[in-house]
Amino acid sequence: MQTQLKKAGETMDRRLEHMRKEFSEIRAGRANPAVLDKVKIDYYGAPTPVNQLAAVSVTEARTLTIQPWDASVLRQIEKAIQTSDIGINPQNDGKVIRLIFPPLTEDRRKEIVKDVQKIAEETKVQIRNVRRELIDKLKAMKKDGELTEDDLKQGEKKAQDLTDKYVKEVESVSAVKQKEILEM
Numbered sequence: 001m002q003t004q005l006k007k008a009g010e011t012m013d014r015r016l017e018h019m020r021k022e023f024s025e026i027r028a029g030r031a032n033p034a035v036l037d038k039v040k041i042d043y044y045g046a047p048t049p050v051n052q053l054a055a056v057s058v059t060e061a062r063t064l065t066i067q068p069w070d071a072s073v074l075r076q077i078e079k080a081i082q083t084s085d086i087g088i089n090p091q092n093d094g095k096v097i098r099l100i101f102p103p104l105t106e107d108r109r110k111e112i113v114k115d116v117q118k119i120a121e122e123t124k125v126q127i128r129n130v131r132r133e134l135i136d137k138l139k140a141m142k143k144d145g146e147l148t149e150d151d152l153k154q155g156e157k158k159a160q161d162l163t164d165k166y167v168k169e170v171e172s173v174s175a176v177k178q179k180e181i182l183e184m
Contacts, residue, residue, distance in 0.1 A: 001138065001141065001147060001151060001154075001155050004134055004137050004138065004141075004155075005134070005155070005158055005159065005162065008130050008131070008133075008134040008159065008162060009162055011130045012127050012130050012162065012163070012166040013166075015123055015126045015127055015130070015166075016123065016127075016166060016169060016170060016173070018123070019119055019120065019123040019170060019173065019174075020173060021034075022119050023116065023119070023173065023174075023177045025037060025038070026112060026115065026116065026177070026181075030061060030062065030101065030180075031058045031059075031060070031061060031062050031063055031064040031099070031101050032058070032064075033051065033056045033057070033058065033064060035064075035086050036049070036050045036051060036056060036064075036066075036081075036086075037049065037051070038084065039077075039080050039081055039084045039086070040080065041053060041073060041076045041077055041080045042076070043073060043076070050066060050077055050080070050081075053068055053069065053070065053073055053077065054066045054067055054068040054069060054073075054077065055067045055069070059098075062100060062101040062102075062103070063098055063099070063100050063101070064098070064099040064101070065096055065097070065098055065099075066090075066096060066097040066098075066099070067095070067096045067097075068097075071095070074092060074094070074095075074097065075092075077090075077097060078090045078092050078097055081097070081099070086099075088100070088101060088102075104181075109181050109182055112181050113178050113181055113182060116174055116177050116178050116181065117174065117178070119174075120170050120171065120173075120174035123170050124167050124170050124171075127163055127166045127167060127170065128163060128167075130163075131159050131160065131162070131163040134155075134159045135155075135156055135159055138152055138155040138156065138159070139152065
């Protein structure tokens with residue numbers, strides 16, 4: 001039973017980390033290098049992320065600077081950013097590329113908050129699905145004679161406690177992200 005609980009906890013943890021990663025990729029009006037994580041450049045035949053070809057840094061609150069180690073890929077990085085869905089036009093001065101993040105409108109902030117809430121709700125559903133699968137496994141173990149009725153009840157309570165802990169964490173992380181988006 002402990003093994004099953006541990007596996008379920010690890011799966012819930014992965015769901016939470018995935019949500020955090022998705023949140024980090026949301027453009028919230030502030031310069032964040034994570035928005036470039038999905039942008040890849042064809043570098044000698046291999047799709048390569050921008051952060052492996054250049055130094056990416058936040059120079060001001062709303063400005064991201066990309067300085068490639070190999071100047072020959074500057075144009076490719078610029079084109080990749082333009083064709084990506086991040087919605088920012090790169091400014092190329094021949095040595096570095098600057099991405100200036102415009103301030104968000106109130107309506108856009110509300111849309112982003114809705115997206116954050118949707119992602120958080122999907123994560124909670126995934127966590128609850130892990131709980132359901134865990135309880136199904138525990139019931140199967142009881143049916144096979146591996147667990148007693150008391151062990152099953154205790155396992156169900158531990159599964160619910162674990163689920164509550166992760167759902168609370170999802171709500172907490174989501175609230176922080178929503179506050180960050182709305183206060184800019």
